[in-house]
Amino acid sequence: MKNMFNQNGFTFLAALMVVVIMGIMLGLTAQPWKTIMKREREQELLFRGLQYRKAIAAWNTRPGVTGSTTGVTPLNDLKDLLQDPRTLQKNKYLRQLYKDPMTGKGWTIIRDAGGKGIIGVASTSNDVPLKTSFSEYSGLDSFAGKNRYSDWRFVFGADPGTPPTIGMPQ
Numbered sequence: 001m002k003n004m005f006n007q008n009g010f011t012f013l014a015a016l017m018v019v020v021i022m023g024i025m026l027g028l029t030a031q032p033w034k035t036i037m038k039r040e041r042e043q044e045l046l047f048r049g050l051q052y053r054k055a056i057a058a059w060n061t062r063p064g065v066t067g068s069t070t071g072v073t074p075l076n077d078l079k080d081l082l083q084d085p086r087t088l089q090k091n092k093y094l095r096q097l098y099k100d101p102m103t104g105k106g107w108t109i110i111r112d113a114g115g116k117g118i119i120g121v122a123s124t125s126n127d128v129p130l131k132t133s134f135s136e137y138s139g140l141d142s143f144a145g146k147n148r149y150s151d152w153r154f155v156f157g158a159d160p161g162t163p164p165t166i167g168m169p170q
Contacts, residue, residue, distance in 0.1 A: 049154035055093035074117030120155030
């Protein structure tokens with residue numbers, strides 16, 4: 001006699017339900033994970049941008065020739081921050097040339113119209129930033145209220161304006 005309550009396929013349905021529930025749970029964790037990764041990249045963008053700004057400041061505050069008071073040699077290439085071609089000594093202002101962490105590509109170069117050469121860098125990303133408060137960073141108060149990462153301009157001295165004077169990805 002056949003069992004009235006045939007349970008063939010019950011295990012298959014239970015396994016299918018477990019897979020569906022796991023898929024839903026993974027879908028729910030994907031959005032916070034994406035936000036966490038974006039915050040990490042933002043922190044890295046701030047670190048790298050400030051490293052560039054600090055290196056450009058060091059370049060521009062050092063005279064071109066030792067003992068000379070003739071002024072500062074304009075920075076024309078970011079590679080010069082790795083080894084100062086103005087001296088025979090090994091002067092490094094930057095450990096390495098960092099990529100833009102938001103895009104993985106080069107930076108937008110910001111040049112001074114007054115002949116000082118490169119005065120800063122900016123991200124090439126047009127994504128909307130998560131970070132809105134910069135109170136823990138010195139000199140980044142102007143970043144508050146910016147709607148794109150490309151508006152975060154890491155400039156030594158006075159910023160020549162919102163659009164880059166010469167924008168060339170490095």
